[in-house]
Amino acid sequence: MxxxxxxxxxxxxxxxxxxxxxxxxxxxxxxxxxxxxxxxxxxxxxxxxxxxxxxxxxxxxxxxxxxxxxxxxxxxxxxxxxxxxxxxxxxxxxxxxxxxxxxxxxxxxxxxxxxxxxxxxxxxxxxxxxxxxxxxxxxxxxxxxxxxxxxxxxxxxxxxxxxxxxxxxxxxxxxxxxxxxRADLVRPTGNKDAANDFFGLDAQKPTLLVLGGSLGARRINQLIESKLGFFKGFGLQLIWQCGKLYFEEYKKYASENVKVFDFLDRMDMAFSAADIIVSRAGAGSVSELCIVGKPVIFIPSPNVAEDHQTKNAQSLVAKNAAVMVAEKALDPEFEVIFSEVFQSKDRQREMGSNIKKLALPxxxxxxxxxxxxxxxx
Missing domain, CATH: 3.40.50.2000 (Glycogen Phosphorylase B;)
Structure with a gap:
């Protein structure tokens, strides 16, 4: 031995x-x-x-x-x-x-x-x-x-x-x-057209991807639920991973423009379909999002050891590679920050380019x- x-x-x-x-x-x-x-x-x-x-x-x-x-x-x-x-x-x-x-x-x-x-x-x-x-x-x-x-x-x-x-x-x-x-993110197999077909999305509409982790994030789900009308006003369609703990509560919102999932097995397709992403800031998520290279709004979980998700997000915000909204500031700040990012194609390109530079594939x-x-x- x-x-x-x-x-x-x-x-x-x-x-x-x-x-x-x-x-x-x-x-x-x-x-x-x-x-x-x-x-x-x-x-x-x-x-x-x-x-x-x-x-x-x-x-x-x-x-x-x-x-x-x-x-x-x-x-x-x-x-x-x-x-x-x-x-x-x-x-x-x-x-x-x-x-x-x-x-x-x-x-x-x-x-x-x-x-x-x-x-x-x-x-x-x-x-x-x-x-x-x-x-x-x-x-x-x-x-x-x-x-x-x-x-x-x-x-x-x-x-x-x-x-x-x-x-x-x-x-x-x-x-x-x-x-x-995940290997499928380093060597992606899908493209936006294929991803739209996979999720049944309209290729003419922009897509928001919402990620709260495999189990879900209650505060993010509450936010998305309250902002469905706000997103509709922008002509957005959603891929919403609400998590296994919350799927029964939020599946009622599934529609032609809102795709609700407990878990996303094909993250490569989800990332390909997305134009803008709202996500927690766990280390794995941050690393994947750097490779994806798209504009991200981080909502860090405050309920983790040493508040490390906030620190992860701040490290990207400091490089103008993402934006962040703290959970306690969602009500007064989210719509303002989301609108600023969504309505500026230059801002989206800048964020996507900067976050991509941080990737270590x-x-x-x-x-x-x-x-x-x-x-x-």
Whole structure:
């Protein structure tokens, strides 16, 4: 189990099977980057063995097996912002997860461990680093999370998507790679005409794409519901991803000009159809929208750790690559800001051009290049 792999530089056919553990979960923003990294590793090392580690009861326990990978769950969750029974259970969960993670690492004996964020990545990478196994952190946000900051000193490499991350991590460990995105966005297969046909849209009308995340965003849904007449006044048609939690509530608004979805399986088609986009500012969404290169109005979620979505959006606003409206300012500001962007083709072109300049479409390959440097030789 512990024998080292021998292979020449750039040789993707090692004489002995490589083993990788990946951990990322809680949200799609942590899960899909981990899957993208695993897929790229598997394309380079078809005989490699992979194991994912997630948090029991979280969405990774469903999504990872669907992607074709084995996963083990830890009994772990995050700390709540107020005193709750869950918080009182946290020390017990942490100890349990550290013990379980240690057993997983010992039994699987990986050559490299990769963490993309989420509750389970902390205990797993902590135990892997104790065993002197090289660990790679992938920090997606412009403001580092607590877990990654705690793990940084023991990590071999920290892959980031934004400049200025030396305020959180040792500068000699940082590599700016960008965030992994879906392959169909890097190599799009659709065009606007095909996308209009796919959604049943009128090619003569402009299209607004609304994204609140896979589960949905209550405040964005309330906003869109209240502004349907406002959008109609501009002759707009909508692709509205309201999320699985809210679909039953908002599906009644579906019409010829308003297409309501719980989840969009063909994001490439949705992005191709869109002329303007309203979106949350999660790290994965921001990275994808940079590649898409269209005008975006960000409405960051204020209910995330360290308000990192606001910081993600602000990093683009500072480069005139997007605009942002805080949730608390939606009522007085949204119509004014939306009107300004929508009514100025020059502004739209400028925003689309500037956000496109920030794209890092080869992020997954770059991250795996860094992982390769840690493999035994």
């Amino acid at each position: 512990g024998a080292k792999v021998e292979f020449a530089a750039n040789d993707h056919n090692p004489r002995q099977v490589l083993r990788f553990i990946l951990s990322g979960g809680g949200t799609g923003g942590h899960i899909y980057p981990a899957i993208a990294i695993a897929n790229e590793l598997r394309s380079r090392y078809p005989e490699a063995e992979f194991l994912f580690v997630g948090a029991k009861g979280r969405m990774e326990m469903e999504k990872v097996p669907k992607a074709g990978y084995a996963i083990k769950g830890l009994w772990i969750s995050g700390l709540q912002r107020k005193l709750t029974l869950k918080n009182m259970m946290f020390p017990l969960k942490l100890i349990s997860s550290l013990i379980t993670a240690g057993k997983i690492v010992t039994k699987f004996n990986p050559h490299v461990v990769i963490g993309t964020g989420g509750f389970a990545s902390g205990p797993l990478l902590k135990m892997a680093s104790r065993r002197s196994i090289p660990c790679v952190l992938q920090e997606q946000n412009s403001f580092a999370g607590i877990t990654n900051k705690l793990l940084a000193q023991k990590a071999a490499t920290i892959c980031v998507a934004y400049d200025g991350m030396e305020q959180f991590f040792p500068i000699d460990k940082i590599v700016k790679t960008g965030n992994p995105v 080869n992020a997954t390959k770059h991250i795996v290049d860094e992982i390769e440097k840690l493999l035994p030789r």
